[in-house]
Amino acid sequence: MKKDTHPEYHLITVEMTDGTKFQTKSTWGKEGDTMHLDIDPKSHPAWTGGTRQAAQGGQVERFNKRFGGLTLKTK
Numbered sequence: 001m002k003k004d005t006h007p008e009y010h011l012i013t014v015e016m017t018d019g020t021k022f023q024t025k026s027t028w029g030k031e032g033d034t035m036h037l038d039i040d041p042k043s044h045p046a047w048t049g050g051t052r053q054a055a056q057g058g059q060v061e062r063f064n065k066r067f068g069g070l071t072l073k074t075k
Helices: 059-067
Strands: 010-015 021-026 034-036
């Protein structure tokens, strides 16, 4: 490996949104720094099974809201 081309790999502490902490190796920050997460698998809807915003007001629902009452006239 070439010298001085790779970032330093060291131990940091990661703090989850619920306050739990664990140590891992990373190139982020400096040795001993703490990374505070705003979103993690314990709070993000993708992992917790929460609802998605797009499913509540998508294109089809908006179309039906605007044009749902229209009917075709038959002769």
